[in-house]
Amino acid sequence: MSFKVAVIGGGLAGITAAIALAESGADVTLLEGRPRLGGATCSFSRDGLTVDTGQHVFLGCCSAYRGLLARLGMTEHTTLQDRFDVTVLAPGGKKARLRRTALPGPLHMLPALGRYPFLSLAERASVARPALAMRFVDPADPAADTQRFGDWLAQRGQSERTRRALWDLFSVSALNIAGDDASLALAAVVVKTGLLGKNNAADIGVAALPLGELHGDAGATLLAKLGAQVALNAKVTAIEPNQDGGYRVRLADDELPTDAVVLAVPHEKAAPLMPPGALPDETVAGWAGLGASPIVNVHVIYDRPVMDLPFVAAIDSPVQWVFDRTKISGISASKHGRPGHQYLAISLSAADQYADTPVAQLQEQFVPALAELFPAARDATVTEFFVTRERRATFRQAPGSGALRPKAATQMPGLALAGAWTDTGWPDTMEGAVRSGLTAAAQLKASLSTIGVPK
Numbered sequence: 173m174s175f176k177v178a179v180i181g182g183g184l185a186g187i188t189a190a191i192a193l194a195e196s197g198a199d200v201t202l203l204e205g206r207p208r209l210g211g212a213t214c215s216f217s218r219d220g221l222t223v224d225t226g227q228h229v230f231l232g233c234c235s236a237y238r239g240l241l242a243r244l245g246m247t248e249h250t251t252l253q254d255r256f257d258v259t260v261l262a263p264g265g266k267k268a269r270l271r272r273t274a275l276p277g278p279l280h281m282l283p284a285l286g287r288y289p290f291l292s293l294a295e296r297a298s299v300a301r302p303a304l305a306m307r308f309v310d311p312a313d314p315a316a317d318t319q320r321f322g323d324w325l326a327q328r329g330q331s332e333r334t335r336r337a338l339w340d341l342f343s344v345s346a347l348n349i350a351g352d353d354a355s356l357a358l359a360a361v362v363v364k365t366g367l368l369g370k371n372n373a374a375d376i377g378v379a380a381l382p383l384g385e386l387h388g389d390a391g392a393t394l395l396a397k398l399g400a401q402v403a404l405n406a407k408v409t410a411i412e413p414n415q416d417g418g419y420r421v422r423l424a425d426d427e428l429p430t431d432a433v434v435l436a437v438p439h440e441k442a443a444p445l446m447p448p449g450a451l452p453d454e455t456v457a458g459w460a461g462l463g464a465s466p467i468v469n470v471h472v473i474y475d476r477p478v479m480d481l482p483f484v485a486a487i488d489s490p491v492q493w494v495f496d497r498t499k500i501s502g503i504s505a506s507k508h509g510r511p512g513h514q515y516l517a518i519s520l521s522a523a524d525q526y527a528d529t530p531v532a533q534l535q536e537q538f539v540p541a542l543a544e545l546f547p548a549a550r551d552a553t554v555t556e557f558f559v560t561r562e563r564r565a566t567f568r569q570a571p572g573s574g575a576l577r578p579k580a581a582t583q584m585p586g587l588a589l590a591g592a593w594t595d596t597g598w599p600d601t602m603e604g605a606v607r608s609g610l611t612a613a614a615q616l617k618a619s620l621s622t623i624g625v626p627k
């Protein structure tokens with residue numbers, strides 16, 4: 173006999189939990205409030221142009237996320253660098269290439285850092301101290317969760333320039349918060365993995381398909397094959413525990429009886445859905461403290477190629493990272509497409525200052541900023557300019573956030589939490605989301621077996 177599970181939320185956490193539970197024989201219904209699966213990783217069509225609302229990357233070390241890609245049959249629709257390799261541009265034609273060697277970590281990055289032209293010799297030499305000191309920071313230590321990354325770096329000899337021109341390059345995009353303000357605990361996960369871990373841990377992966385196809389469509393196809401139900405436009409309004417076990421999941425005009433629930437929605441949506449007694453009231457109220465941090469993507473189409481790399485990072489510029497979206501977007505088949513046009517997306521993390529800036533103002537700022545980085549853009553014509561804004565892209569990964577992130581288990585058997593915001597040990601990322609889904613599924617199976625519902 174199989175048990176019934178409702179998975180609420182069809183982002184990567186919910187998709188992963190639903191797959192894991194369906195694979196172990198559960199009768200799964202995935203309930204997603206929007207008309208599509210994929211959650212924060214989604215795409216839309218703009219006059220035939222396929223646009224991801226936010227450019228995403230993953231790293232070689234994202235084992236759980238890469239496991240999901242493999243399960244979805246999507247690995248071949250992503251590209252993973254064979255060696256970490258990032259070109260960093262600055263206005264005025266200055267350029268650096270941070271490429272790892274084949275040496276074991278942390279030696280793999282040393283030659284590139286030693287040559288990094290945006291820092292003085294003394295600044296480059298100073299980087300070894302915090303890099304090595306990071307070995308002794310335990311991300312799980314509550315003390316690390318109370319410290320700002322910027323303060324910790326400054327105490328270890330990192331000048332303002334070193335923090336902005338080197339550390340920010342990776343911490344701002346990985347943690348979606350101004351580098352100095354990040355939680356040391358979460359920064360430690362990033363640095364330990366990327367700089368001190370295996371030499372291929374930080375190799376960068378990008379999707380070769382729109383995210384909506386890579387995750388949402390592929391997830392729906394696999395779940396259908398596994399016999400799971402997927403209900404779209406199914407916004408859950410309440411989770412009510414039954415007296416004699418199990419739950420009723422309420423929707424606007426329907427209800428679903430179920431043995432168990434995985435609640436895989438963002439923290440501000442999860443809090444009002446938590447049944448009284450599932451966790452202490454102050455724990456649930458505390459989730460509001462996780463807050464939100466925006467990511468803005470600025471999309472620019474040129475009448476000719478201006479960038480000859482798949483992506484670059486920038487410093488001393490409002491531009492942070494730029495990605496070539498020409499091929500993925502299907503531009504040539506769209507209203508905007510002429511052969512030879514190039515579609516670039518600028519990804520702006522920790523984008524509080526841009527979240528409400530009018531498009532025209534962003535155009536005035538970013539078109540000249542791109543021209544400063546890419547000489548070919550100076551003579552090119554911008555044929556299309558638009559902006560996507562994810563105001564609650566991630567939680568605010570600041571000191572104190574670790575203490576607010578809940579485990580998967582609740583105090584109610586058969587109710588588990590998932591989501592990249594839960595206590596995964598990872599930043600709010602695709603890897604964290606997938607890990608949380610796997611943990612919630614495992615937790616639920618264990619908790620149900622203890623109360624006699626067969627696994």
Ligand SMILES: Cc1cc2nc3c(=O)[nH]c(=O)nc-3n(C[C@H](O)[C@H](O)[C@H](O)COP(=O)(O)OP(=O)(O)OC[C@H]3O[C@@H](n4cnc5c(N)ncnc54)[C@H](O)[C@@H]3O)c2cc1C
Binds near residue numbers: 186225406438566
């Ligand atoms: C612009 C942007 C760029 C990013 N870049 C990266 C990156 O480069 N690399 C990386 O690893 N991560 C990145 N992230 C973060 C990553 O996307 C998230 O950490 C991850 O996708 C979160 O997955 P999730 O399943 O936990 O939550 P979500 O994706 O938020 O999914 C939750 C789902 O629950 C649904 N829901 C909410 N309430 C209800 C309800 N009442 N009933 C039913 N359904 C409900 C929502 O509609 C949503 O589909 C980025 C995020 C954004 C927004």
